[in-house]
Amino acid sequence: xxxxxxxxxxxxxxxxxxxxxxxxxxxxxxxxxxxxxxxxxxxxxxxxxxxxxxxxxxxxxxxxxxxxxxxxxxxxxxxxxxxxxxxxxxxxxxxxxxxxxxxxxxxxxxxxxxxxxxxxxxxxxxxxxxxxxxxxxxxxxxxxxxxxxxxxxxxxxxxxxxxxxxxxxxxxxxxxxxxxxxxxxxxxxxxxxxxxxxxxxxxxxxxxxxxxxxxxxxxxxxxxxxxxxxxxxxxxxxxxxxxxxxxxxxxxxxxxxxxxxxxxxxxxxxxxxxxxxxxxxxxxxxxxxxxxxxxxxxxxxxxxxxxxxxxxxxxxxxxxxxxxxxxxxxxxxxxxxxxxxxxxxxxxxxxxxxxxxxxxxxxxxxxxxxxxxxxxxxxxxxxxxxxxxxxxxxxxxxxxxxxxxxxxxxxxxxxxxxxxxxxxxxx
Amino acid sequence: xxxxxxxxxxxxxxxxxxxxxxxxxxxxxxxxxxxxxxxxxxxxxxxxxxxxxxxxxxxxxxxxxxxxxxxxxxxxxxxxxxxxxxxxxxxxxxxxxxxxxxxxxxxxxxxxxxxxxxxxxxxxxxxxxxxxxxxxxxxxxxxxxxxxxxxxxxxxxxxxxxxxxxxxxxxxxxxxxxxxxxxxxxxxxxxxxxxxxxxxxxxxxxxxxxxxxxxxxxxxxxxxxxxxxxxxxxxxxxxxxxxxxxxxxxxxxxxxxxxxxxxxxxxxxxxxxxxxxxxxxxxxxxxxxxxxx
Numbered sequence: 001x002x003x004x005x006x007x008x009x010x011x012x013x014x015x016x017x018x019x020x021x022x023x024x025x026x027x028x029x030x031x032x033x034x035x036x037x038x039x040x041x042x043x044x045x046x047x048x049x050x051x052x053x054x055x056x057x058x059x060x061x062x063x064x065x066x067x068x069x070x071x072x073x074x075x076x077x078x079x080x081x082x083x084x085x086x087x088x089x090x091x092x093x094x095x096x097x098x099x100x101x102x103x104x105x106x107x108x109x110x111x112x113x114x115x116x117x118x119x120x121x122x123x124x125x126x127x128x129x130x131x132x133x134x135x136x137x138x139x140x141x142x143x144x145x146x147x148x149x150x151x152x153x154x155x156x157x158x159x160x161x162x163x164x165x166x167x168x169x170x171x172x173x174x175x176x177x178x179x180x181x182x183x184x185x186x187x188x189x190x191x192x193x194x195x196x197x198x199x200x201x202x203x204x205x206x207x208x209x210x211x212x213x214x215x216x217x218x219x220x221x222x223x224x225x226x227x228x229x230x231x232x233x234x235x236x237x238x239x240x241x242x243x244x245x246x247x248x249x250x251x252x253x254x255x256x257x258x259x260x261x262x263x264x265x266x267x268x269x270x271x272x273x274x275x276x277x278x279x280x281x282x283x284x285x286x287x288x289x290x291x292x293x294x295x296x297x298x299x300x301x302x303x304x305x306x307x308x309x310x311x312x313x314x315x316x317x318x319x320x321x322x323x324x325x326x327x328x329x330x331x332x333x334x335x336x337x338x339x340x341x342x343x344x345x346x347x348x349x350x351x352x353x354x355x356x357x358x359x360x361x362x363x364x365x366x367x368x369x370x371x372x373x374x375x376x377x378x379x380x381x382x383x384x385x386x387x388x389x390x391x392x393x394x395x396x397x398x399x400x401x402x403x404x405x406x407x408x409x410x411x412x413x414x415x416x417x418x419x420x421x422x423x424x425x426x427x
Numbered sequence: 428x429x430x431x432x433x434x435x436x437x438x439x440x441x442x443x444x445x446x447x448x449x450x451x452x453x454x455x456x457x458x459x460x461x462x463x464x465x466x467x468x469x470x471x472x473x474x475x476x477x478x479x480x481x482x483x484x485x486x487x488x489x490x491x492x493x494x495x496x497x498x499x500x501x502x503x504x505x506x507x508x509x510x511x512x513x514x515x516x517x518x519x520x521x522x523x524x525x526x527x528x529x530x531x532x533x534x535x536x537x538x539x540x541x542x543x544x545x546x547x548x549x550x551x552x553x554x555x556x557x558x559x560x561x562x563x564x565x566x567x568x569x570x571x572x573x574x575x576x577x578x579x580x581x582x583x584x585x586x587x588x589x590x591x592x593x594x595x596x597x598x599x600x601x602x603x604x605x606x607x608x609x610x611x612x613x614x615x616x617x618x619x620x621x622x623x624x625x626x627x628x629x630x631x632x633x634x635x636x637x638x639x640x641x642x643x644x645x646x647x648x649x650x651x652x653x654x655x656x657x658x659x660x661x662x663x664x665x666x667x668x669x670x671x672x673x674x675x676x677x678x679x680x681x682x683x684x685x686x687x688x689x690x691x692x693x694x695x696x697x698x699x700x701x702x703x704x705x706x707x708x709x710x711x712x713x714x715x716x717x718x719x720x
């Protein structure tokens with residue numbers, strides 16, 4: 001018996017020692033395309049050289065849902081790894097409400113970090129949960145209007161459309177001319193397939209008419225006149241004006257939209273900023289012919305852009321929180337943010353980068369983007385947002401498929417969404 | 428335990444143990460765990476508490492659940508018979524003694540060997556509105572000026588999914604039935620021929636009864652597989668248009684993704700019981716195991 005006990009203690013001691021020898025490191029979990037991950041490797045090397053903290057880079061896949069799944073499993077199991085990770089803006093509420101994120105206020109205070117450098121609307125609406133700071137933005141995103149300057153110029157139009165009405169008018173003009181040489185040409189391409197992008201688009205159409213998803217005191221409001229008008233307009237783009245392709249509600253996600261525009265088959269495009277460097281690439285047919293502008297609005301409304309982007313947070317279960325904070329600090333530092341902009345074309349979360357001469361020289365369009373981000377509107381920041389989105393996606397998509405009327409769809413969506421609010425509202 | 432002495436049982440135990448442990452650890456425990464979890468309000472951002480049948484009640488009142496249940500059952504009802512009939516025809520053809528039989532058998536297996544997600548991507552390109560093969564044939568050979576949005580209507584999306592699924596899984600059915608066919612001794616046919624049985628009689632009186640066990644196996648496999656259809660829906664339609672092609676697996680997956688493990692488990696349990704009941708029905712109806720005695 002005694003020998004067994006001694007053996008157990010020995011093995012235990014060896015195991016703990018093994019763990020302890022690794023203690024001086026942290027695990028960082030990031031995903032993305034292979035080229036992005038290669039860049040992360042180089043960032044991590046810089047960090048290690050600067051701080052002498054060993055970093056284990058946990059490579060995640062490109063797909064957003066897979067990345068989320070990976071993190072949810074690790075955090076639900078209260079694993080110590082990963083210590084630091086990137087989150088899509090729409091996950092943060094769930095992660096925070098689940099108690100998975102460590103508060104950062106203390107570190108900010110200790111390091112005298114100036115939070116004013118970040119976009120205040122983003123920091124206040126997304127990165128705070130119950131008055132605590134639980135994340136910091138790394139990269140910001142927002143919906144934009146891309147347009148073909150050359151084609152509009154031929155019609156004597158030298159400004160981007162201010163209203164949706166103008167967008168339809170310009171589209172019809174150019175489309176009828178262009179169809180003669182390009183039978184697949186469409187006036188306006190946007191994201192209408194049944195997925196998260198559809199909600200982002202809808203919130204921009206609706207928001208620019210004074211609508212949106214309103215959630216207050218456990219009551220959800222969707223079926224408003226402003227929303228119905230906006231939704232009917234989205235449907236009309238396909239069936240009445242016929243300036244958006246019939247495949248809008250089946251195929252059109254970011255990449256399909258970008259490719260259609262990039263092949264020269266569209267006048268206007270709604271997309272995220274990532275499309276800009278690709279449109280300017282050597283093999284692009286719209287290189288040098290494209291400009292960006294804020295999205296149009298309805299009469300009496302104002303342009304709205306849906307906020308996207310990635311944020312960094314620390315796991316509550318991490319046993320290396322102060323080392324992990326060094327990583328957060330590093331990723332949001334102006335040197336790293338500048339690199340992310342120059343190397344990956346990411347839009348910095350720090351406002352000061354937008355006036356950096358070196359960055360502006362390479363990315364002149366950033367000046368325009370700053371305005372857009374300053375007014376970008378987040379999606380509802382509730383932990384059960386994905387479920388609301390899921391319901392809404394189905395009904396909005398059914399309207400675009402011409403299966404349901406706008407009012408009927410919004411009424412049913414509201415009813416079903418209310419059920420979800422009732423289920424998930426913390427009691 | 429009738430017919431076994433205690434001594435025999437004691438001798439058999441070590442041989443049965445590994446399999447028993449395997450079944451308990453990898454089948455029984457997870458299934459029971461899922462059933463238990465389905466009775467909890469288990470959401471990452473809420474306090475976990477026991478709700479009994481609460482998740483199931485919520486399911487009954489959820490239109491999304493009924494829509495996906497309807498789609499899933501209809502998909503099984505249409506795709507499985509289609510695949511069985513096509514598979515049977517393929518198997519009969521492949522069983523003939525032709526010079527290229529080996530080559531044909533290998534060719535037929537190719538769709539089955541391709542990973543589902545990849546073949547779904549291929550079908551996505553075929554159905555693509557602007558550059559797809561389907562619309563190429565439709566506009567060029569059909570002489571139509573307007574391409575069709577194949578995945579755009581409920582019927583279109585459903586049919587497209589059935590075709591993509593049938594293409595991929597018919598070979599599987601064909602191979603199982605072919606195994607059954609090859610086991611039938613040649614003499615039976617020759618004797619029937621001597622007795623004056625025609626081709627159809629030989630098929631219905633000899634082949635069909637003797638391949639019934641193989642058919643039942645194919646049916647069970649295909650039905651259970653079709654019930655939990657996920658990959659091609661995930662790639663091709665994402666459940667659209669308007670949620671019309673959201674299969675039960677995709678529906679449950681979406682809840683797991685946001686961290687509602689209790690409800691996701693409840694959906695899995697429902698799916699499990701549907702598959703379980705159908706399998707038992709097949710075994711009973713097909714009088715599986717009574718043949719060839």
